[in-house]
Amino acid sequence: xxxxxxxxxxxxxxxxxxxxxxxxxxxxxxxxxxxxxxxxxxxxxxxxxxxxxxxxxxxxxxxxxxxxxxxxxxxxxxxxxxxxxxxxxxxxxxxxxxxxxxxxxxxxxxxxxxxxxxxxxxxxxxxxxxxxxxxxxxxxxxxxxxxxxxxxxxxxxxxxxxxxxxxxxxxxxxxxxxxxxxxxxxxxxxxxxxxxxxxxxxxxxxxxxxxxxxxxxxx
Numbered sequence: 173x174x175x176x177x178x179x180x181x182x183x184x185x186x187x188x189x190x191x192x193x194x195x196x197x198x199x200x201x202x203x204x205x206x207x208x209x210x211x212x213x214x215x216x217x218x219x220x221x222x223x224x225x226x227x228x229x230x231x232x233x234x235x236x237x238x239x240x241x242x243x244x245x246x247x248x249x250x251x252x253x254x255x256x257x258x259x260x261x262x263x264x265x266x267x268x269x270x271x272x273x274x275x276x277x278x279x280x281x282x283x284x285x286x287x288x289x290x291x292x293x294x295x296x297x298x299x300x301x302x303x304x305x306x307x308x309x310x311x312x313x314x315x316x317x318x319x320x321x322x323x324x325x326x327x328x329x330x331x332x333x334x335x336x337x338x339x340x341x342x343x344x345x346x347x348x349x350x351x352x353x354x355x356x357x358x359x360x361x362x363x364x365x366x367x368x369x370x371x372x373x374x375x376x377x378x379x380x381x382x383x384x385x386x387x388x389x390x391x
Contacts, residue, residue, distance in 0.1 A: 175381040176259035179205060180335060181283065182266065195270070199279035202262055203286035211256035212245060214238055214285075228252050239366060242288060246377050249384060259381060261374070262287035263361075265298060276364075284365040289374055297360025305349065313349065315341040 181198045207214065213225045215235070224241035226234045229252055236244070245253045262283050264270050270280040270292070284290045305316040319339035323331040332339040338346070350357060358371045 178261040180263045195279045199282045206260040206286035210258040260287045261289045263291045265293040290364040292362040313345050315345045
């Protein structure tokens with residue numbers, strides 16, 4: 173059963189379309205998903221603080237400061253806390269859409285408050301990925317380039333390189349590439365939220381959740 177989701181939000185005009193979605197529409201879509209999928213819900217107190225709330229199987233409500241409660245759940249083996257819990261991770265890119273200089277646009281603030289983790293894919297990271305796998309890949313990585321090129325032929329129904337459909341050979345290359353370059357790829361991302369946390373901390377949380385026994389918990 174799932175214990176975490178990662179959602180990528182980008183803003184642009186799709187091939188064949190004249191108009192793309194606005195940034196605020198993308199932010200609202202992402203915020204709705206992040207706030208709806210997990211049993212751990214956020215509420216804002218009159219003091220401005222954020223509490224996390226869990227509806228337990230016996231019908232009672234448990235609430236604590238959100239960040240503290242999130243860490244407690246991730247470290248826990250209590251089925252009542254883990255039931256229907258899903259860690260939410262958002263990923264955005266493109267400085268102009270989400271922030272300029274050090275000023276976060278309102279759309280980025282919406283996402284940062286909705287997701288448990290919000291990551292920003294840097295321009296350098298995107299450039300490295302395109303260079304390594306599409307523009308001038310090593311021979312053993314050519315399956316990714318071919319899948320990408322075959323997806324943009326001007327014909328409908330042949331896309332093999334999307335977030336929901338990836339060519340099988342290309343997928344194998346991508347998984348090998350990400351595994352063998354994990355440390356380097358970690359430098360591609362900036363952590364927007366939670367403040368002061370690192371990508372290594374996110375990895376630790378995912379590994380902790382992956383190691384739990386989930387049978388029956390999400391039912």
